[in-house]
Amino acid sequence: MALNSKFFGSIILTLLCLTLLSHGNQAHAQKTNSVFGMVIHGGAGTILKKNMTPELEQAYQVKLKEALQTGYAILENNGSSMDAVEATLKILENSPLFNAGKGAVFTGDGTHELDASIMDGKTLQAGAVAGVKHVKNPIALARLVLEKSPHVMMVGDGAEEFAVQHHLERVSQYYFYTEKRWKSLQKRKNAAVKKTTMGPKKENIKLTDKEEGTVGAAALDKEGNLAAGTSTGGMTNKMFGRVGDSPIIGAGTYANNQTCAVSGTGHGEYFMRLLVAYDIHALMAYQGKSLKEAANTVIMKKLEELGGTGGIIAIDKDGNIAMPFNTAGMYRGYIRENGEAIVKIYQDKD
């Protein structure tokens, strides 16, 4: 009798475990079957079709698609949004087309100083680097700061030393040389000489077609985690030590699983004063605005009113995408569950 009840007891226990396990699996399957996607930018500025050759236009489209498909492959295979953002941005950093990594613009001293940041919307952890001169992929260093240091941001020599300690690939400054960016510097310097009487503070620097190209990515993975990252060479002819919005968490980059993931591009000084990326999150979190409403309010109204130029790309926790900009164009694109990469350069009507 005692043996029988023990036997039935263990059967009931086993059945209970199996039921619980199957429920757990269902819950997990539901979670990992959710929407996913990624949105990217390659900089905003005076990007006009009339100034573009068909070959160059195609080169941008091909590279943006390659970047999107790289991120997609990771997300599709249940990879994390953080991995997708980093891998995607590395593709763009390694291309001379964009003002980040290889194609970084020149400072006023004729050098290159690179900035990058990345944020994990699940943990709200973030990593950033500014003013690095020899790191091939600043976005990878930003992620190392997030994962392997107790800090959020490292700059200059310290950031370089941290890259050495973690065996990150480093290059000479010459690696970042491109003729296009060198010519932009000369043009900007000549224009600045003509304006010397105005003084540096009063000079109203506008983004031109020669200096756009900051890169950014935002992703939502199958687990519902958001991430965003941004990488840039900054602005042509910038002063020594100048840091823009791209490595500033909340200004150029922000991600929060409660709302959205955002990366910006444009005149950094304005993005910093408006905390553009965080403001989009805040409008959603505190006022219940949709991603589209929040992004439009910040870029088409607040940024515009302050006299700033640029745009953002963003994805929210439900997979909605926004890509507003107040310049003539913005290299941008997105990809969703079906794997079709959509890439755009000019205003939507084009």
Ligand code: ASP
């Ligand atoms: N936001 C970048 C900066 O100010 C530049 C850009 O996005 O074009 O450094």
